[in-house]
Amino acid sequence: MKGLRERLGPWLETETEKMRGMTARQRFSYILTYYWLWILGIISVVSISGYMIYRAAFAVKDYWFYGMYVNTMENGGNGSPLWRDFVMYAGYDTSVKKVEMNASAWFDPSVRGGTNNSYYQAFVALVESGDLDVVVMGREGLQGIGSSGRLLDLKDPKCAAIAEKYADRIVTCIPYDTEYSEDPVPVGIDISDSLLVTKYHLYEDDCVLGISAYTQRPESAEVFLDFLFSEPQEAK
Amino acid sequence: MKSAEAKARRNKILTQIVLIIMAFIMLVPFAWMILTALKTNQESISVNPFYIFPANGWHWENFATVWKSYNFIILYKNTLLMIFFRVVCACLTATMAGYAFGRLKFPGKKILFTMVLIQMMVPAQIFIIPQYLMVSKMGMLNTTFGLVWPGIVTAFGTYLLKTGYEGLPMDLEEAANIDGCSVPGRFLHIMMPLTKSSMVSLGIFTAVFAFKDLMWPMIVCTNASTTTLSAGLAKMQGQYGSEYPTMMAAATLAVLPMVIIYVIFQKQFVEGIATSGGKL
């Protein structure tokens, strides 16, 4: 550092000396020719850091709710009727936190091939990072996911309210990990007669909802379930 | 003894034969892909081999269907932006690190380079979740920055350029050293320009890998306006499930820009020979 400061003085002197005899225009082109790389570097560093700080400070990063609908052909993503009605029902303010719905995932845990692995890997990444709250799939598919231990055991105190309220709709699965339990574990809630099927037609009739095992917001799952079984509002 | 001319001609013909055979083998899968894109759904499902060529006319409208159902312009734009930044970042960081590993002496060089190699030895799946969390916490989901993030540094590129720098003659650098040229000076003005072909290779590979990358854009971009070609088309594969003609039309359209980019860059390769002073 000291060496740098020592060299800065003389450098500044020699440069100002060189530029003494030039017009403003000549000075500008001189600087541009010799220091273009430095200028470019500094501009890049400043603009990128500025952008990063801006995003880190102001971008909406947290979620009210993050739901994934697998193997559906309908539009259930952000901005869809389902999304809008849910936000309205729950009264979430989307400028504070995001409500995210992802209806672009097609995989079947029993089949391999094609883009299957990529969607599935994306799903796993979302689950294990704690962002995903809720996943909706066909019964067998959900049981397959449940067996891998990625869905919340409905006996867990975190979702006691949900387990109680929807006790008659529980779907179970047998975990791969026999150390955890040899008996079926409740992981899913059957929603084949909810608004998802009747009003929004995301699924035909076979659909089950599971809660992510790593979710930070089990209460939002409860809100979503309540929404699904609420009285359908008239289209506005 | 055959005359020199006859021998040369025989070699040329032999070369052509070999090339044509190899080219044919390379192209068979592509031919099938394009031909399937031109069939109707019915024809493509019937695996009868006599249906290699579309029977009832060539259905170019499959391409039109695909083009209309997706906003290809946005997909191309997002993909090209991501590729551009990844190539720039990768070339910058890799050329600096490659020069250092290849030509400079500094403590810890072996250990650091081993670390570079280790990155290549593990399956990419283990990086996804931590990197996703980083991007999410930085608020960079659905941005180009988020798409570029894993590609900012490249272990493969570092190794490639290290090999490139090691292949350069030492005398040039020693001469510059004696003349009192500083390290960044001789790097910038002498050594780096000589590794042009390695950098072009790196650029091509980075671009291709970024283009094919499906996992990462799928996780980071959930909005249709920020997604890339591979993720956008994969979505179609999920939606159209088993409509092979449309899928193959989409796959063909996806490959097109890459081929064009390669043809452009490939000319750089050839020109590079002319400007680097009498090399082959």
Add this chain to the structure above:
Amino acid sequence: MLKNMSPKEKTEAKWGLLFVAPTMIGLIVLNFYPIFNTIYQSFCKTGDFGKGNTFVGLANYSKVLAAPETWQSLWNTIKYALIEVPFGIVIALILAVLLNKKVAGRSVYRTIFFLPMVCAPAAVAMVWKWLYNTQFGLLNNVFHTKVAWISDPNIAWISIGVIGVWSIIGYNMVLFIGGLQEIPGDYYEAASIDGANGFRQFFSITVPLLSPTTFFIVQTRIIGALTVFDLMFMVMDKTNVALKKVQSIVYLFYQYAFTNGNKGYGATLVVVLLVFIMIVTFILQQVEKRVVYHN
């Protein structure tokens, strides 16, 4: 060590560290943190259904090392590498040499050989699945055979290896062409004047001067072939009889970590593979000192 260096060497060392800094910082943040995380996970049993990691010491390792499927899949991976690496390199080298001269249609050929590289892996898998189909596949119908290319446990690995070679030729070729361009043309001219023919020139000039590039390709392709996964995943169904004889270690890792949710076991597989590749790399580095020609 720092004390014994002359000021010039110190400057060089400082610049060296500065130049590698962006790459190393990037690698540590983006890649090493996950790698250490994985190593830690290999010592844990990852919680099911929302429980955290529970430390189990070497239990995962004893399970992995005792399971015969681990060794079988390691052997499968080696078999795959034995096909992809040599054939991919030799064929690519020949093509690169041919395409480095003034051949008619050179640009066209280079583009054609480059095409497999840019094709989406899913599309490639679909096409080859059709080609290899036992009843309706192109291969069986053209050669009038009834070979079960990808369901016969004895030859399935060869079929997959062929796809691997097909995909990688363009990639290796681009690297070889880059390396060939570094060789000054004067050497070839001088050799021609001295009366050396094509083959002689190839073995005396091209091979030695190309050896750094060749070594680089061998090294990276061995690492790449040993970490193969996508190919087998997409071409062979879960129900394929030949799967046990083809699945690679990373395939096994995917099955345990992603499908079964047993991340600890999967992490252990990754560590085992990592150690294996490091040993192979170390051996290769020793070979390099003897075989590769340096300036």
